[in-house]
Amino acid sequence: MAETYDFLFKFLVIGSAGTGKSCLLHQFIENKFKQDSNHTIGVEFGSRVVNVGGKTVKLQIWDTAGQERFRSVTRSYYRGAAGALLVYDITSRETYNSLAAWLTDARTLASPNIVVILCGNKKDLDPEREVTFLEASRFAQENELMFLETSALTGENVEEAFLKCARTILNKIDSGELDPERMGSGIQYGDASLRQLRQPRSAQAVTPQPCGC
């Protein structure tokens, strides 16, 4: 069954173990909090078609393992990602401290142009907060990231995080900053007919990739 959409974006959800990555994904896909979930060993997938700025975009989301010992093996999943949610837990300084390392991985392994949104998750646990909003905002600014505090439990800002990231990618495509036809851009066109309507950027013929997932 073919879904119709204009673009497909590959998204990553990365960050330390226990920050709530899978719950964010679940909240976004199912609109509810996942009380019992299996941990992620390799990668779990989720996808949802969203409307952003008049375009239909299928987000194919790769939720990766957070435990340190899986880090080297999950790096292979980064290839060709267009966007990423970089997640820490506002009640755990340790997860915040490791952000830089995750970010480096994303930029070197996925693409230097990857659009990253920083998510301070577990916003609902404010009394146990160890990382202030201001501090994380500074980190985001210094590293050219967008930033939101989210709660996978209540759903606050979860949708916004994914959509904001998708919107930024679309803007970059429109401005020509991102080229969907470049190998490993993490962006695919939705279907052949739509592809035909567009003015090819390069002389080279590019086969549109139908997505059957």
Add this chain to the structure above:
Amino acid sequence: MTTLFPENSLSARQSASFILAKRKPPIDKTEWNSFFDENGYLAKSRDFICVNILERGLHPGVRTEAWKFLTGYYSWQSSQDERLTVDSTRRKNYEALCQMYEKIQPLLENLHQNFTKTQNNIACDIQKLYDKDPLGNILVDKKRLEKILLLSYVCNPQAEYQQGFHEMVMLFQLMVEHDHETFWLFQFFLQKTENSCVITIGVGKNLDMLSRLIAILDPTFAEHLKGKGAGAVQALFPWFCLCFQHAFKSFDDVWRLWEAPTPPPQVLLTGKPCRNLQVLVAYSMLQMVREQVLLEGMSGDAILLACNNLIDLDADELISAACMVYAELFQKDVPQPLKEFFL
């Protein structure tokens, strides 16, 4: 009944068809007891029992005891009395470990940087663990599970703790009654399977052997996996880390696979038809998506997505398919490293 020797590919084929035909039911309590004499010594050969387990599986009622033999918790040469002694020793040893752990815990928390981190990881994994049956009944005691995992982390510096262990240990906990049994069965399982599921130890080797296996048995597919489908095989490490736990529809299927050949796990435990069956199992699973992969010219990412959708499999079918792969492999001229890995 076939006698199974690793070098005999015909018998592997016979086992494969035997498993699928399901001519005989799983080994039940009465039959299991008939394997022993009046003093509880083994009256049949170990090979006879292992082949039977591979081909027919175990009835849930004998699983606990059979697993103690398969993992090495009990010696195959022991009498009933000796086993009672072994059980009591294992219980005492476990209690001693618990006491030791309680004493050193404050020290670990203060001095060992990774301890607190791992402690948190375990707590977090346990909290998330889905522990209910389809009717919503609670299956396991999470507090006890957490304690066993922490102890395992502290006492087993080789394997330490890896996300996924909590799910594996839960399966042991469901099988046996006492914590000491859960703890030791898991330790023996890791040892018997040569830490095949530990990402820092055995998983890389499994993946390497899987690639070599594909290259020998299916050059066309191997070519694709080197080209457009690059990266797919390496990304399949979760299959090995979890001993395929997520690929099956029921816990019974998972146990069935694990008990089938015990060098690596029970089919990963009996050592039949060969060592390291898990790689043949992985190969068989990849074959399930092969046609689609080649037909659609799938990329590495797409292959991974397709493999991730391999769930609700049937253990008998998979073990049978793996036996067939084994039979096929040993009709070929196999390079030495691969031979050594499987024999």
